[in-house]
Amino acid sequence: MNLQAERTYKITAKDKEVFNRDGYWISPKLIDDDQIEWLRHAHERIWSGDYDGDGVPMNGLRLSDNPNALRKLDNGWWINDEIRKVVTDPFIGELAADLLESDEIRLWHDQVIYKPGIGTNKSKDGNVGWHQDYGYWQCSDSSDMITVWIALQDTDLTNGAMMTILGSHKWGLLKGSDSFFNPNMEELKEKHAGGREWVEEPCILKAGQASFHHGLTFHGSGPNQTFDPRLSVVAHVMKGGTRYRAGIQRHDNIRLLGPRPVDGQAFDNDYFPVLFKR
Ligand SMILES: O=C(O)CCC(=O)C(=O)O
Structure with missing residues (x-):
């Protein structure tokens, strides 16, 4: 069935209640079916090194020789x-703004994720370990x-859907929760x-549907037991006015603040585009 x-x-009051209670909302x-097809094609182009424009990925494109790897x-x-x-x-920005009750939403960074289909293979190499995103983002205030x-x-x-841990955004930031790359769930x-x-x-x-989860919600995903890859695009977004918190943790985004980032500097330049402003 093709949904429109x-x-x-x-966003309704009920959606906000669900997001605040569970730490995620579906x-x-x-996006429509044509856009889905274009994004699937974008995956193919990216993994084969076919880029638009003159930019290059910040850390290069490194593909593992392991066909089971994420x-x-x-x-x-x-x-x-x-x-x-x-x-x-902007539409995705508006939904996020309403869930966070904010007047502005900017992009923190995105991710293009390909989880290979491994059928009955027992490999854990495509797993995403239980983690909190903010475990990686502590340089943000x-x-x-x-x-x-x-x-x-x-x-x-x-096919290896992401799973969230109900209500875990209320646990606060746990030590060692930057555990995306540990496949042992x-x-x-x-x-x-x-x-x-x-x-x-x-x-x-x-x-074409999306899950919206809070920065402190634990989540992860297991193996894709089909023979087709699981493709996704992920937008990590923040409220306008989010600032750099110095001296806590390294993150690539700090570099994007310029050669001498200072504590309290807003993540508000062209690397962090505005999706939505009320
Ligand atoms: O793609 C997955 O299974 C997990 C992705 C994830 O952890 C994230 O987008 O924050």
Whole structure:
């Protein structure tokens, strides 16, 4: 069934209640089927090194020789026009603004993610370990950030859907929660749950739908047990006025503030485009 994109959707009081209670919210279909096809094509172009414009990825494009490994590129918008269009989409910005009750939303960075289909292979190499995004983003002075994970095919647990831990954004920032690259989900559950109630909620999405999760919500994903890759585009967004917090943690975005970043400097230049302003 092809759903129509609901480009005029407005966040309701109920949506906000769900986001604040659970730490995530599932959107209606945000992008239409043509855009989905273009974004799937964008994946192919990116992984083959075919770039738009004269920019280059900040850390190059490094592809593993391991066919089971997750592929991930940050700031795909620098080198691909279709990715740029979707991760700076004002409509996505407005939804995030309403969930965070903010007047302005900027892009923190994006991710283009390819999880290979490994069928019955037992490899964990494509897993994304349970983690909190803010575990990586402590150089920002607010954890009130949102990850918008956009599915480019119908996505459920068979093809490695992302899962969130219900209400875990209320736990605060946990030590060592920057554990994206540890594929051992059981070990990480043991480490992070610490006696708290650990409820895994799969984000089941139709192509073009997105999950919006808070910067402190634990999430991760298991193997893609189909034979087709799971493709997604992710926009990490922040409230306007988010500032640099010096001396806590390194992050590539600090470099984008210029040669001498200073504590309290706003992430407000061209590397952090405005999606939405009220
Ligand atoms: O793609 C996944 O399974 C997880 C992605 C993720 O951790 C994120 O976008 O924050």
